[in-house]
Amino acid sequence: MKLENYSARFSGKVVRFKMKNRITKGFRNSWQLYILLLIPVVYVFVFHYIPMYGATLAFRDFNPAKGIMESPWTGFKYFQRFFSSPSFGTVLTNTLALSVENLIFGLPLPIILALALNECEIKALNKTVQMVTYAPYFLSTVIMVSLLMQWSSLNGGLFNNILAIFGQEPVNLFGSAKYFRPLYIISGMWQFTGFNSIIYLAALSSVDVSLYEAAKVDGASKLQKIWHIDLPSILPTIIVLLILNCGQIMNIGFDKVYLMQNNINAQVSEIIATYTYKVGLIDMNFSYSTAVGLFNSIVNVVLLLSVNQLSKKFSETSLW
Structure with a gap:
């Protein structure tokens, strides 16, 4: 032994x-x-x-004179304050609605564009479309919102000039709360669709050429090749990006929302990011704004883990 x-x-x-x-x-x-x-x-x-x-x-009940570590503990006081505040329901609803709608309408377009560019055999047209669709991504958020304001202006704006051609009355897009979300989502689709399609084009470039040759011998149409070869090939990439986007669903962009926000559309445009900025930096309530931001991060982590677990359960693709 x-x-x-x-x-x-x-x-x-x-x-x-x-x-x-x-x-x-x-x-x-x-x-x-x-x-x-x-x-x-x-x-x-x-x-x-x-x-x-x-x-x-x-x-903590933060006191600048004492610093972070010397400020007294308050437990979950500021979390309870946020959950019981009148703004909680509105801010959470607006954040989730804007994020989910942006994900639903923004995710398919880069995939469709990548599939279309992959099938385009005219190189000049392919490069032109790529240049036109990629260009908006490199515009700063300030310039983007400025363009939206100019195009939607009641005095000579591009959108209202087009409406006038068809005999329609001008519409003040920034002067009505109901147009805020469509304007935000459509402008986001225009700005990010081209650039986001690069990932899917890279995934399509790794598809085995022999699969296309076999499909051509079998007499498959372009739609059949896309459905049976291209989509299954990029499906893991789509799932991974979907998981990552779900993990960021509460982190809807602050800068663009804040620049598009005004007193008229504040009821539908106030999200967690802008609310945290206002109560934290403008009202100087640092502990309360930190609690709101921490709640936002925790929700993102939970969503990321949940979606990743569901993806692992129902498919072979996951982040880990």
């Missing part, structure tokens, strides 16, 4: 020695790569992990 125990301990030491030797040898052979890896690791640690201690503001 003692001999068996000694043999087991000896075998364990041999395994640990081999593992240590392998790690040491691997580091010695690739030390340049580990140094390069150290740079992003330090960046993430310094700018993403160290500042996380500031999240404790959500559980």
Whole structure:
């Protein structure tokens, strides 16, 4: 029995020695790569992990004179305040509605554009469409909103000039709350569809050419090739991007919403990001705004984990 125990301990030491030797040898052979890896690791640690201690503001009654660590604990006081505030229902509803609608209408278009460009055999047309659809992505948010305001202007705006041609009355898009969400979503589709299609085009470029040749021999049409070859090939990419988008569903862009927001559409445009900015930086209520932001992040994490688990259960694709 003692001999068996000694043999087991000896075998364990041999395994640990081999593992240590392998790690040491691997580091010695690739030390340049580990140094390069150290740079992003330090960046993430310094700018993403160290500042996380500031999240404790959500559980403290912050006093600038005492600092974060010396401010007294208040528990879930500010979370309860947010949940019981009159703005909670409106802010949460607006955030979810805008995010879900943006996801529903924005996700299919890049896929359709990528499939169409992949089937286009005229190189000049292909490059022209790519240039035209990619260009809006490089416009800043301020310029984008400025263009929307000019195009929707009652005095010579492009949209109202087109309506006038068809004998319709001018419409003040920024002067009515019901037009805020359609205007936000449509402008987002115009700005991001071209750029987002790059990922799907890259996935389509890896499709085995022999599959197209076999489909051509079998007499398959273009629609049949898209349905039976292209879509199944990019389906894992679609699922991964869907999971990532669901994980960011509460992080609807602050800048564009804030620039498009006014007193008329505030009831439908007030989202968690703008609400946090107003109560945090404008009203100087740092603890309360931190609690709202932390709640937003927790919901995003829960959604990400849930969607990833569902994807793993019903398909073979997931983030981990």
